Amino acid sequence: xxxxxxxxxxxxxxxxxxxxxxxxxxxxxxxxxxxxxxxxxxxxxxxxxxxxxxxxxxxxxxxxxxxxxxxxxxxxxxxxxxxxxxxxxxxxxxxxxxxxxxxxxxxxxxxxxxxxxxxxxxxxxxxxxxxxxxxxxxxxxxxxxxxxxxxxxxxxxxxxxxxxxxxxxxxxxxxxxxxxxxxxxxxxxxxxxxxxxxxxxxxxxx
Amino acid sequence: xxxxxxxxxxxxxxxxxxxxxxxxxxxxxxxxxxxxxxxxxxxxxxxxxxxxxxxxxxxxxxxxxxxxxxxxxxxxxxxxxxxxxxxxxxxxxxxxxxxxxxxxxxxxxxxxxx
Numbered sequence: 001x002x003x004x005x006x007x008x009x010x011x012x013x014x015x016x017x018x019x020x021x022x023x024x025x026x027x028x029x030x031x032x033x034x035x036x037x038x039x040x041x042x043x044x045x046x047x048x049x050x051x052x053x054x055x056x057x058x059x060x061x062x063x064x065x066x067x068x069x070x071x072x073x074x075x076x077x078x079x080x081x082x083x084x085x086x087x088x089x090x091x092x093x094x095x096x097x098x099x100x101x102x103x104x105x106x107x108x109x110x111x112x113x114x115x116x117x118x119x120x121x122x123x124x125x126x127x128x129x130x131x132x133x134x135x136x137x138x139x140x141x142x143x144x145x146x147x148x149x150x151x152x153x154x155x156x157x158x159x160x161x162x163x164x165x166x167x168x169x170x171x172x173x174x175x176x177x178x179x180x181x182x183x184x185x186x187x188x189x190x191x192x193x194x195x196x197x198x199x200x201x202x203x204x205x206x
Numbered sequence: 207x208x209x210x211x212x213x214x215x216x217x218x219x220x221x222x223x224x225x226x227x228x229x230x231x232x233x234x235x236x237x238x239x240x241x242x243x244x245x246x247x248x249x250x251x252x253x254x255x256x257x258x259x260x261x262x263x264x265x266x267x268x269x270x271x272x273x274x275x276x277x278x279x280x281x282x283x284x285x286x287x288x289x290x291x292x293x294x295x296x297x298x299x300x301x302x303x304x305x306x307x308x309x310x311x312x313x314x315x316x317x318x319x320x
Binding site for chain 2: 117123126130191192193
């Protein structure tokens with residue numbers, strides 16, 4: 001049984017032990033013999049570190065943690081079956097990394113249900129809150145999306161008002177981060193967090 | 207997450223730290239077959255679906271108000287209904303010891319339900 005870590009172009013830079021390549025055409029699945037293991041945060045982190053190390057010297061599509069196949073032949077078959085699709089996906093992320101941005105309200109508050117028993121007031125407060133959140137999220141998201149090659153928004157989880165991933169050229173990561181810092185200054189009502197560079201998890205399969 | 211992955215975040219990351227317990231929760235989640243755990247799990251699932259419907263209906267109601275197709279009386283009645291539903295959900299959540307975040311499902315590649 002083998003465990004998959006990433007899909008990359010073939011040929012690529014040499015791989016550290018115990019990783020090896022399974023080839024299909026111009027693509028390679030980067031695998032290692034699977035080990036018996038408990039699913040723990042450490043195991044997940046270990047997987048992530050391997051993918052991140054690979055990402056440093058090659059473009060890749062990260063494979064979801066826990067993806068296992070019977071053997072190299074099975075990996076080669078599944079690569080071959082999806083060859084065109086994977087090649088397109090790899091082309092999309094070539095030379096880019098994923099950055100994640102989250103925004104929370106600096107002072108979460110008046111979102112809760114209003115006091116009193118007027119139904120109309122209740123809805124008015126709800127609407128005002130949701131409109132305000134959307135406006136503020138858009139004010140941050142739009143300029144960042146303009147700096148990115150692609151973007152993917154996820155439903156924010158309160159008190160977040162924005163949760164998004166951006167596909168950014170490797171050379172533009174610094175510019176992007178500085179832009180986040182400027183937006184943070186410009187929007188005292190928000191707190192922004194920008195993390196990365198991550199393997200392009202959000203852009204591997206669309 | 208190691209600090210070198212933070213490209214921008216200021217000095218205080220507490221507002222963002224809510225994620226951390228979620229991860230270990232998700233990893234340690236197992237099917238729990240003791241009767242109490244089972245009941246709570248079922249309540250969690252049912253309440254999640256009700257909460258999803260409640261949010262969808264609330265959004266729909268807000269859109270209809272924006273569209274101006276509702277009379278004042280209808281708006282008032284709708285608002286009261288949602289307010290009651292909101293309170294009732296809170297009571298039920300408390301009864302089963304569930305937080306707002308518990309009423310959310312991770313749908314894998316589709317993201318979170320709510």
